[in-house]
Amino acid sequence: MISREIKNLETEKMYKAKDTNNTSIRLADIARKANVSRIAVSKALLNTGGNNVRISDATREKILKIAESMNYKPNMAARMLAGKKSNIIGALIDSHAPLCLYECLRMIERKLAEKGYRFMIAQQHNDLGGLMEYIDDFSRYGVEGIISFAHDYPEFNEQLAKVLRSKPDILYIGKPKLKNCNYLEVDVSAGIRKIVDHLVRKGRKRIGIFLADKTTRTMQLRYQGYLEGLKTNGVSLDENLVVFNNKFRHPSMENASEIINILVKQEKADAIISMNDNYAAMIINQLKKSGYDVPGDVAVTGFDNMDFSEFNSPSITTINHCYDALAEKAVNILLEIIMDNKITVNEVIKPELIEREST
Amino acid sequence: MISREIKNLETEKMYKAKDTNNTSIRLADIARKANVSRIAVSKALLNTGGNNVRISDATREKILKIAESMNYKPNMAARMLAGKKSNIIGALIDSHAPLCLYECLRMIERKLAEKGYRFMIAQQHNDLGGLMEYIDDFSRYGVEGIISFAHDYPEFNEQLAKVLRSKPDILYIGKPKLKNCNYLEVDVSAGIRKIVDHLVRKGRKRIGIFLADKTTRTMQLRYQGYLEGLKTNGVSLDENLVVFNNKFRHPSMENASEIINILVKQEKADAIISMNDNYAAMIINQLKKSGYDVPGDVAVTGFDNMDFSEFNSPSITTINHCYDALAEKAVNILLEIIMDNKITVNEVIKPELIEREST
DNA sequence: ATGAAAGCGCTAACAC
DNA sequence: GTGTTAGCGCTTTCAT
Numbered sequence: 001m002i003s004r005e006i007k008n009l010e011t012e013k014m015y016k017a018k019d020t021n022n023t024s025i026r027l028a029d030i031a032r033k034a035n036v037s038r039i040a041v042s043k044a045l046l047n048t049g050g051n052n053v054r055i056s057d058a059t060r061e062k063i064l065k066i067a068e069s070m071n072y073k074p075n076m077a078a079r080m081l082a083g084k085k086s087n088i089i090g091a092l093i094d095s096h097a098p099l100c101l102y103e104c105l106r107m108i109e110r111k112l113a114e115k116g117y118r119f120m121i122a123q124q125h126n127d128l129g130g131l132m133e134y135i136d137d138f139s140r141y142g143v144e145g146i147i148s149f150a151h152d153y154p155e156f157n158e159q160l161a162k163v164l165r166s167k168p169d170i171l172y173i174g175k176p177k178l179k180n181c182n183y184l185e186v187d188v189s190a191g192i193r194k195i196v197d198h199l200v201r202k203g204r205k206r207i208g209i210f211l212a213d214k215t216t217r218t219m220q221l222r223y224q225g226y227l228e229g230l231k232t233n234g235v236s237l238d239e240n241l242v243v244f245n246n247k248f249r250h251p252s253m254e255n256a257s258e259i260i261n262i263l264v265k266q267e268k269a270d271a272i273i274s275m276n277d278n279y280a281a282m283i284i285n286q287l288k289k290s291g292y293d294v295p296g297d298v299a300v301t302g303f304d305n306m307d308f309s310e311f312n313s314p315s316i317t318t319i320n321h322c323y324d325a326l327a328e329k330a331v332n333i334l335l336e337i338i339m340d341n342k343i344t345v346n347e348v349i350k351p352e353l354i355e356r357e358s359t
Numbered sequence: 360m361i362s363r364e365i366k367n368l369e370t371e372k373m374y375k376a377k378d379t380n381n382t383s384i385r386l387a388d389i390a391r392k393a394n395v396s397r398i399a400v401s402k403a404l405l406n407t408g409g410n411n412v413r414i415s416d417a418t419r420e421k422i423l424k425i426a427e428s429m430n431y432k433p434n435m436a437a438r439m440l441a442g443k444k445s446n447i448i449g450a451l452i453d454s455h456a457p458l459c460l461y462e463c464l465r466m467i468e469r470k471l472a473e474k475g476y477r478f479m480i481a482q483q484h485n486d487l488g489g490l491m492e493y494i495d496d497f498s499r500y501g502v503e504g505i506i507s508f509a510h511d512y513p514e515f516n517e518q519l520a521k522v523l524r525s526k527p528d529i530l531y532i533g534k535p536k537l538k539n540c541n542y543l544e545v546d547v548s549a550g551i552r553k554i555v556d557h558l559v560r561k562g563r564k565r566i567g568i569f570l571a572d573k574t575t576r577t578m579q580l581r582y583q584g585y586l587e588g589l590k591t592n593g594v595s596l597d598e599n600l601v602v603f604n605n606k607f608r609h610p611s612m613e614n615a616s617e618i619i620n621i622l623v624k625q626e627k628a629d630a631i632i633s634m635n636d637n638y639a640a641m642i643i644n645q646l647k648k649s650g651y652d653v654p655g656d657v658a659v660t661g662f663d664n665m666d667f668s669e670f671n672s673p674s675i676t677t678i679n680h681c682y683d684a685l686a687e688k689a690v691n692i693l694l695e696i697i698m699d700n701k702i703t704v705n706e707v708i709k710p711e712l713i714e715r716e717s718t
Numbered sequence: 719a720t721g722a723a724a725g726c727g728c729t730a731a732c733a734c
Numbered sequence: 735g736t737g738t739t740a741g742c743g744c745t746t747t748c749a750t
Contacts, residue, residue: 024498026727037737042729054735076499077439078727081742086436088479088500095469099666102461109482110454118500120447120479123468139383140435141447141477253670278666285672307458307637308667311612313644385743396721401745413719437743440726 025070034059034066041067046074086142088118089334090168092134094150095123098276100304100321101149107327108147115335117144126153139168145334146170154215169341171334173326174217180344182337184330187348188218189225191319192273194353195301196229198317199271202359204299208241208269210259210279212249222275240267248275256282260290264298271359277302277309280316284358299359314357321351384431393418393425400426405433445501447477448693449527451493453509454482457635459663459680460508466686467506474694476503485512498527504693505529513574528700530693532685533576539703541696543689546707547577547662548584550678551632553712554660555588557676558630561718563658567600567628569618571608581634599626607634615641619649623657630718636661636668639675643717658718673716680710 027045031038040055044063055063080086089112091105109119120143124130131150138146145168157177172183192209199207209226211219223242230237243262248255260283263269274280280302284294292298294314302309302318309316326349333345386404390397399414403422414422439445448471450464468478479502483489490509497505504527516536531542551568558566568585570578582601589596602621607614619642622628633639639661643653651657653673661668661677668675685708692704 024727028727038728039730039738040736046729056735059735073495073499075440075501075727077436077445077501078742079729080436081434081440081744082727082729083742084729093465095465099458099462102465103458106452106454106461106482109480113481118479118481118496120477121468122472122477123465136432137477140432142434142436251666256670278670281667282670285670288672306667307610308640308665308671311615311637311641311644312667312671313647383743387743397744398722398746399720405745415719418719434743437726438745440728441743441745442726443745 024075025072027072027074030063030067030070030072033070034063036063045072080142086144087116088120088141088143090120090122090134090138090141090143090146092131092146092148092150093121093123094152095125097149098278098304100306100323104321104323104327105149107324108331111327111331115331124150126155128153128156131156135168135170143168145338147330147334148172148176149174151176152217154213169334169337171330171337171345173330175346177217182333182343182345184326184333184345184347184349186321186326187350188221189228191303191351191353192222192225193229193232194351195273195317195319196226196233198353198355199273199299199301199359200229200233200235202271202295202299204271206238206241206267206269207235207271207273208243208263208267209273210243210245210248210263211275212244213246214244219275222273226273238267241269248279251276251278251282253282253286255279256286259283260286264292269298271299271301273301275303277304277306277316277318280318280358281308281312284312284314284316295357295359301359305354309354309356312358317356317359318354319351320354322349325349383434384429386431386433389422389426389429389431392429393422395422404431439501445503446475447479447500447502449479449481449493449497449500449502449505451490451505451507451509452480452482453511454484456508457637457663459665459682463680463682463686466683467690470686470690474690483509485514487512487515490515494527494529502527504697506689506693507531507535508533510535511576513572528693528696530689530696530704532689534705536576541692541702541704543685543692543704543706543708545680545685546709547580548587550662550710550712551581551584552588552591553710554632554676554678555585555592557712557714558632558658558660558718559588559592559594561630561654561658563630565597565600565626565628566594566630566632567602567622567626568632569602569604569607569622570634571603572605573603578634581632585632597626600628607638610635610637610641612641612645614638615645618642619645623651628657630658630660632660634662636663636665636675636677639677639717640667640671643671643673643675654716654718660718664713668713668715671717676715676718677713678710679713681708684708 027038027041031041036059040059041063043055044060045067112119122134124134135146148170151172152174172181175183175185196207211222213219256279263272272283274283280300284300287294287298294300302316305318305320309318329347337343386397386400390400395418399418400422402414403419404426471478481493483493494505507529510531511533531540534542534544555566570581572578615638622631631642633642639659643659646653646657653659661675664677664679668677688706696702
């Protein structure tokens with residue numbers, strides 16, 4: 001009796017809703033048109049409803065056809081609210097990151113799309129509060145997992161632990177200052193070692209390097225790779241060939257000149273290891289303007305393998321990040337973590353040396 | 360009587376739910392803890408509930424404090440389901456687009472974030488079906504508006520109209536083959552005119568141009584700008600100085616050589632208008648290798664103002680897209696459209712010439 | 719100023 | 735096989 005009343009009420013309201021709400025087709029609309037229950041439609045379209053809900057092939061056919069004709073689009077908010085997955089993955093990016101990082105993001109989006117996920121991005125710069133807010137925000141939207149590219153700041157230490165315990169799961173790209181988390185890292189150190197090996201092989205005796213600071217991990221890894229590279233090649237460290245300066249973080253012609261002054265003019269370096277391809281190109285051009293031959297007098301290496309590095313003159317010897325491999329692994333690992341959140345994954349990708357004319 | 364029963368049932372279930380569902384704090388949890396109704400909480404936190412819902416300052420204070428302490432994060436799915444905005448904006452990008460486009464996307468994300476919106480991206484390439492599927496998908500997720508960068512294909516003609524009538528609203532970047540839609544466009548034509556003006560001013564007599572095809576809009580605009588530029592400068596068109604070839608779509612050294620062979624060696628061009636900075640850099644370097652002086656023998660211009668264009672040697676005269684202006688306008692316009700969907704906006708951004716050494 | 723009740727669109731458990 | 739019912743977390747209208 002009660003149920004009957006409620007049902008009538010419901011039906012009435014449904015019709016009313018249909019009239020006012022001119023936007024989208026609902027499951028119930030299809031059910032009504034197909035003259036079946038909503039569960040049947042749900043089952044036919046999305047195979048939900050548990051195992052004891054079955055429908056005949058004929059019914060399924062009919063429902064599918066009608067849904068198609070009505071251009072039915074399930075409402076994700078409703079599905080999520082009813083406990084289903086959102087199929088959204090989020091990315092946190094440093095808004096000052098070099099553009100080449102977006103090459104990686106683009107690939108990540110592609111991989112995710114293949115697996116039926118949507119991709120949400122958020123950017124910030126050196127702001128732990130902001131980072132945590134974004135993570136909260138992602139969680140509000142039901143984001144299932146996060147790929148972070150925005151945590152390599154000296155200031156981000158164990159406070160990050162607060163972030164760690166949060167849902168959704170996070171895969172950090174580049175090891176964060178944090179115990180017991182999932183991360184995937186490009187072995188920057190190995191990249192620099194390969195460069196040192198290569199330069200030594202080419203007969204360079206005074207290999208210089210410049211770095212922005214000792215506090216961010218990517219810089220530390222470069223320095224470490226440099227030291228290890230020298231060591232395995234039996235070259236002793238000359239500290240004058242290592243220049244640290246925070247302002248080098250942002251490439252500029254002035255910086256390039258300063259680096260040349262110190263390393264080449266003053267310290268007589270015959271090779272310069274640049275922290276990225278932009279710097280390499282600038283240094284090469286400044287050297288040429290100052291009458292040096294590259295690689296005759298000074299060899300120069302880059303890092304990132306940007307588009308232009310291939311057609312610079314001379315073309316630039318550099319390290320390829322293997323972003324496609326990174327993207328593929330990142331997506332696979334993150335999805336694994338989401339499925340079975342007990343696992344902890346720490347993986348490393350070896351980048352490769354690309355030999356070109358600048359060495 | 361009935362309502363009483365239902366209420367008891369509800370309360371019981373709520374507690375049960377709280378025990379099983381260990382994930383997130385709900386509005387009701389705060390209400391219970393603060394010993395107020397859910398509406399009061401809703402009002403305090405989000406100022407919802409209409410005008411006839413009021414709470415005392417003391418109550419508000421108390422609620423806010425408790426929400427804070429419990430780290431309450433409203434569930435967007437529930438809010439959306441209850442009819443609120445999603446605050447999500449989507450972008451459609453061509454997965455083969457040059458990386459510099461992501462510079463623009465990054466800015467768009469920043470602007471959107473400032474206004475409290477989240478950003479979802481989807482990529483595809485030359486696939487109208489795919490494009491429409493993404494739009495449907497965005498709509499499933501409650502995306503409020505879409506910025507499209509992925510519609511400039513010769514194949515995408517009036518079929519796009521099907522897309523037009525869809526919700527969410529779409530702002531096209533670059534005029535689509537579609538009547539009566541919202542678009543924002545960089546005036547590529549004006550950019551090329553500025554280049555022609557500049558080259559003529561520099562005394563160039565035989566200005567060559569190469570283009571990929573006559574069917575995509577960006578190419579048509581370039582060609583149009585070239586013709587207009589010649590006309591206003593009183594230079595008559597020599598069709599041999601215009602080279603169309605579909606394969607030029609993807610920059611390569613071979614293409615650069617071919618272009619030099621045709622335009623410089625064969626047609627004796629003293630200036631080459633490249634379709635982007637990548638090509639310009641390649642052509643400059645190939646010219647130098649073949650013994651030409653740039654800009655002495657041949658001037659070369661680019662388009663896009665990439666990072667490296669400034670420190671190439673010679674640095675590259677190019678056109679700056681003004682992506683920041685584009686991003687700002689795109690966001691403002693889209694949000695306007697969302698608010699009042701009756702408006703139709705067609706705006707154009709004038710790019711600027713950047714004079715450097717290559718001319 | 720607060721409470722009660724219904725509903726957003728969908729899923730799931732259970733009864734028939 | 736199909737129908738019934740309750741509930742996800744939130745908002746809103748109406749009543750008090």
